Amino acid sequence: MNSQPRWTRRPPGxxxxxxxPDDELGxxxxxxxxxxxxxxxxxxxGQTFCLSLPLDYPGGSVINPRRSPPELMPxxxxxxxxxxxxxxxCDDPTSTDVMCDDRVLLTLQYSTQWDSLAHVGQMFDxxxxxxxxxxxxxxxxxxxxxxGPSVYTPDGPVPNDHxxxxxxxxxxxxxxxxxxxxxxVMIDLFAHFGRTGQIVGYDELMRVMDADQVIVEQGDLVxxxxxxxxxxxxxxRTPDARVLHSTTSALDGRDERLLQWIxxxxxxxxxxxxYAVEATPARPCSxxxxxxxxxxxxxxxxxxxxxxxxxxxxxxxxxxxxAKRSRFLLTAPPLRLPGAVxxxxxxxxxx
Numbered sequence: 001m002n003s004q005p006r007w008t009r010r011p012p013g014x015x016x017x018x019x020x021p022d023d024e025l026g027x028x029x030x031x032x033x034x035x036x037x038x039x040x041x042x043x044x045x046g047q048t049f050c051l052s053l054p055l056d057y058p059g060g061s062v063i064n065p066r067r068s069p070p071e072l073m074p075x076x077x078x079x080x081x082x083x084x085x086x087x088x089x090c091d092d093p094t095s096t097d098v099m100c101d102d103r104v105l106l107t108l109q110y111s112t113q114w115d116s117l118a119h120v121g122q123m124f125d126x127x128x129x130x131x132x133x134x135x136x137x138x139x140x141x142x143x144x145x146x147x148g149p150s151v152y153t154p155d156g157p158v159p160n161d162h163x164x165x166x167x168x169x170x171x172x173x174x175x176x177x178x179x180x181x182x183x184x185v186m187i188d189l190f191a192h193f194g195r196t197g198q199i200v201g202y203d204e205l206m207r208v209m210d211a212d213q214v215i216v217e218q219g220d221l222v223x224x225x226x227x228x229x230x231x232x233x234x235x236x237r238t239p240d241a242r243v244l245h246s247t248t249s250a251l252d253g254r255d256e257r258l259l260q261w262i263x264x265x266x267x268x269x270x271x272x273x274x275y276a277v278e279a280t281p282a283r284p285c286s287x288x289x290x291x292x293x294x295x296x297x298x299x300x301x302x303x304x305x306x307x308x309x310x311x312x313x314x315x316x317x318x319x320x321x322x323a324k325r326s327r328f329l330l331t332a333p334p335l336r337l338p339g340a341v342x343x344x345x346x347x348x349x350x351x
Contacts, residue, residue: 059237116167188208224313272308
């Protein structure tokens with residue numbers, strides 16, 4: 001453990017400082033050349049699978065009112081002329097070209113997505129002075145390292161006049177620069193629980209993995225198929241949030257043995273086709289105050305383990321089950337967008 005100016009104590013069981021005092025990658029440090037070669041070794045057929053939903057799914061803002069569908073629009077030429085199917089001869093009579101050019105207003109975690117380590121922080125006493133502060137992985141601070149337009153005080157929000165908004169540390173660009181390619185491992189929850197809404201704790205997960213002979217090793221990218229993806233696609237951009245959540249398997253973020261397994265596994269990421277990987281809302285907490293997203297807190301805040309949500313996993317999972325396999329090459333970089341806390345993903349699996 002390396003103490004450094006941002007903190008003198010780290011959360012129990014965390015990886016803070018394990019890869020240096022200024023590390024912003026967390027468990028991506030475990031995605032080594034050897035792990036890439038292990039992923040490549042799983043390519044036998046040369047068959048590929050697109051693991052992303054269309055970016056306009058789930059549709060509307062029913063699942064999350066803070067997140068809106070993408071708005072696609074043409075760029076504009078002088079005179080506010082739309083640059084879509086635009087004959088350039090209107091500007092230059094000698095031209096034979098017809099031009100299209102567009103832009104998008106995009107909520108970065110609307111559809112198939114990555115959560116960066118800047119996505120969820122926690123209150124924690126990093127200085128050992130009895131005062132909990134708002135911090136993120138490896139002790140990076142809210143309002144300075146990851147800043148919004150306001151600072152929230154006991155008296156209410158006040159304008160943040162000192163730090164431009166955005167993730168100045170732990171942003172998604174750090175993920176993109178690693179290329180995010182390695183060995184994926186599929187755990188097929190749907191094959192065992194169907195659309196029953198099973199909340200999956202340690203015991204249930206171990207039974208599934210034992211039955212399917214799935215082994216997760218340090219540095220793997222772990223995928224959890226629940227069938228949420230096909231149910232969502234069948235709703236054709238008019239999602240029924242109640243039906244989706246009540247019939248979808250999800251991990252039990254309050255199960256301490258499950259959280260310990262995530263710690264011990266050395267997984268670089270947990271990726272699911274469902275909304276949040278973990279069950280939301282989580283089971284009630286026995287403490288006076290606690291995280292409402294306990295698995296997010298454990299993975300993103302303590303371990304530096306990434307989360308992928310609403311991936312399109314079912315076609316790949318069916319193929320792997322038929323082939324009696326669970327491993328594949330996964331290539332899944334996010335957008336290299338400096339300062340972003342999450343990103344759409346267009347992952348590709350190769351088998």
